[in-house]
Every structure is written in structure tokens, then in C-alpha cells.
Amino acid sequence: MAEPAPSSDDRTTIGDLKRLIQEFVDERDWGKYHNSKDIAIAINVEAGELLELFEWVREADIPDLLEDTEKRRRVGEEMADVVMLCLNFASVAGFDVAETVGRKMARNKAKYPVELVKGNYRKYTELRSHKAAPDHI
Numbered sequence: 001m002a003e004p005a006p007s008s009d010d011r012t013t014i015g016d017l018k019r020l021i022q023e024f025v026d027e028r029d030w031g032k033y034h035n036s037k038d039i040a041i042a043i044n045v046e047a048g049e050l051l052e053l054f055e056w057v058r059e060a061d062i063p064d065l066l067e068d069t070e071k072r073r074r075v076g077e078e079m080a081d082v083v084m085l086c087l088n089f090a091s092v093a094g095f096d097v098a099e100t101v102g103r104k105m106a107r108n109k110a111k112y113p114v115e116l117v118k119g120n121y122r123k124y125t126e127l128r129s130h131k132a133a134p135d136h137i
């Protein structure tokens with residue numbers, strides 16, 4: 001039996017996606033509208049559009065929602081809007097996504113040590129003293 005084809009996530013770099021978005025923006029001369037503040041606002045708006053698709057949906061019904069072809073397409077498109085805007089934000093504000101995410105994950109690991117939080121959803125402030133935890137997550 002042949003190996004399944006690798007997903008495009010395995011073949012596409014963050015840089016590839018940033019260039020794809022930049023090309024879209026440049027072709028439309030929209031860069032003049034894209035500042036960090038407005039993109040941050042747009043991220044929140046698009047996150048709201050994603051959230052709206054789940055509004056009033058009972059947790060037990062979410063698997064059915066995600067299996068419905070049309071609803072799944074809409075969820076994917078709103079998720080993509082959020083991801084694209086985050087990548088655009090990174091480009092405009094000068095963040096290297098891989099470096100920034102890697103650094104933040106290192107902070108998260110320090111903040112949420114496995115031995116302290118495994119299987120426990122509580123926020124770090126409920127788990128240990130503030131003195132041992134970083135200021136902001």
C-alpha cells in the first residue's frame with residue numbers, strides 16, 4: 001500500500017504563504033491600507049466571523065457541523081481569513097513567524113510545566129504563585 005500523499009502543510013513554508021499574501025496585496029495596491037493596527041482589528045473581525053459559525057451550536061453538534069460540506073467550507077474560509085491576516089500582520093510588523101511562535105512556545109512550556117498542568121485546564125495563576133510565573137501569556 002502506497003504512503004498517503006503528504007498534506008500541503010508539509011510542503012508549504014510560512015514564507016511561501018507570506019509571499020502568496022503579499023503578491024495578492026501588491027497586485028491590488030492595498031499595502032497602503034495595511035498597517036499593524038488595522039490588520040489587528042481585521043484579525044479580530046475575522047475571528048468573530050469564525051466564532052459566529054459556532055454561535056448557539058451545542059457542543060454535541062459540532063462534529064456534524066464540521067462534516068457538513070457547506071458549513072465546513074465556511075469554517076475553513078473564516079479560519080483561512082484569520083491565518084492570512086495573522087501572516088499579513090507578521091509581514092507588516094516585521095515578525096518572523098517561526099521564530100516568534102518558537103519563542104512563545106518556549107515561554108508557554110516554562111509557564112505550563114507538564115508535571116504541573118497535565119490533564120488540568122486551570123490557568124497558571126490558579127496552579128502556582130505569581131512569583132514563579134511570567135507576567136503575561
Ligand SMILES: [Mg+2]
Pocket residue numbers: 046049077078081
Ligand atoms: Mg471572513
